[in-house]
Amino acid sequence: MKTRNVAVMFVLTLAALCGQSQPTHSRMEPFPTDNRPLSGEEWRLQLVIHLLSLPSPVTAGAIQLYGMGDEAAVDLLKILGAKGSLTVGESQAALDIIHMAFEKPTSIISPLNQKPDATMFLLQHLSSTTNDTATQQRITQEIESVRRALVPSATKPPASK
C-alpha cells in the first residue's frame, strides 16, 4: 500500500514537473487581427483612421491624401459615424487631413472626388458641434481654402491642359 502511494506520488510529481518544464510565454499568440485583403478604399480608410490619431499638425500621409480629395471627408464621416463625436485634438487632425486632401486639386485621382460635397458637409457639421474658438476659426479658413482650391479645376475637364 505504501509502495503504491509512493508510486502514485512519483507519477504525480513527474507529471507536475513535466507540465512545468516548458515556460509559458506571456503572449503565445499575436493580437487577433483581421487579415482579410483590403480594397484600396478600405486601405485608405485605415490610413485616415491612423492619421486622425496623430497629433495636429498632421503632415504625414500627404502623398496618399493628395489623390483622395472628397474621399478623405467621406472616410472621416464614416469614423465620425462610428465614434459619435471627435475630440478637439481629433477635430484639428481632421482639418489637417482635409487641408491636404484639397491642397493639390489637380492631383485628385477620381473626378467624383474633385467636388467637395462631403467635405463641406463635414466642415459645417464640425462648425456646428464645436465650441472651441480656435477650431471654429480653423474651420472657416478651411472652407475658404477648399473653395479657392477648386475654383479653377472644378470647371475644367480632367484631360484639359
Added chain:
Amino acid sequence: MRLKSLVLLPVMCGFSLHAQTVTVTDNSNAAISPSAVVGDSLQVTITGAAASSLVTLTYTQNGTPGTYFAGYTDAMGSFTQTDPNVASWKIGAWTEQWDVGGVNVGPNFSLEVFDAPSSLSVQSVAATSPDACGSSYQNFGTKPYGPSASIQYQINGANGSVTVPNTGLGIMLEPQESVGGGAVGDLGCTTGCPTGWLWTPPSAKYASSSGRFYDVPVADCLAVAFSNTPSPVQNISIKIGNHNYPVRSQYFTSSSSSPGHGSTTSSYGDVSYSQ
C-alpha cells in the same frame, strides 16, 4: 463638303470621342495603388486617348523633373505598359502627368515607391514595467520566475532606409508575428488591447514614421526555476497594404533562478537581456 471634312477630321486624326482615362495599378498589392513597393509589378493603362499617338510621361522624382517617352497608343487609343519588377532606384515621392499626342490624360497625381522591408535591427532592450512574470496579465500571477523584456526594433529596407518623408506607406508599416507556427496577427496594439494590458509604451499597431516599433512583453514566465529553455519560433513580418514582408525568424533561450529575475538571449545573439 467643307463641313463633312471637319466632321471627319477627328476620326482621321484618331481622336477619341470617349473619356480619356489613365489608371496606375500595383498588380502585386492593389490596395496601395498607385503607390508601390520595390519589386512589385506596376501597370499603367490608358484608354480612350488618341490612336497611334506618342505616350509621354512628365514626372518629378523627389522634386527632380524628367520626361519619359513610353510608346504609342494602339488603333483604339489604348496603351498598357507593365513594370514587372519596380527597381530600387525608383524609391521616392513621384508626381506623374501622362499625355497622349500632347493632350494630358488624367490628373497630375502623386505616388510613392517604397523600399521593401527586409530585416530588423535591435535598437534597445529594457525591462518591462511592470514585470510580466508574476503580474495579473494572462494569469501570470502564479508564475513569477523568468525574464520580461521590451525590445525596440528598427525596420530596415532591402536598399537602406524604409523612411520616405511625408508618405502614407511609411506610416502604415504594420508589424505582425506568428509564434510557433500559429496564426499571423498584429504584434502590437493601439486600441482594443487585451484586457489587463499593463505596459507602456505599448507596441502600437503601426511602426513609427522612422520605422521603429516595440515588442512588449518578451517574457518567459514559470512557477519554478528553469534554465536554458528555448521558446517557440517567432516569425516577424511587416505588412504593407495586403502584403507581408518577412523580416526576422528567431527564438529566445531563457533561464530564471529566482522570482523577478531571469535572462534571455535571441537566436541571433543580438538580444542578451538579464534582470
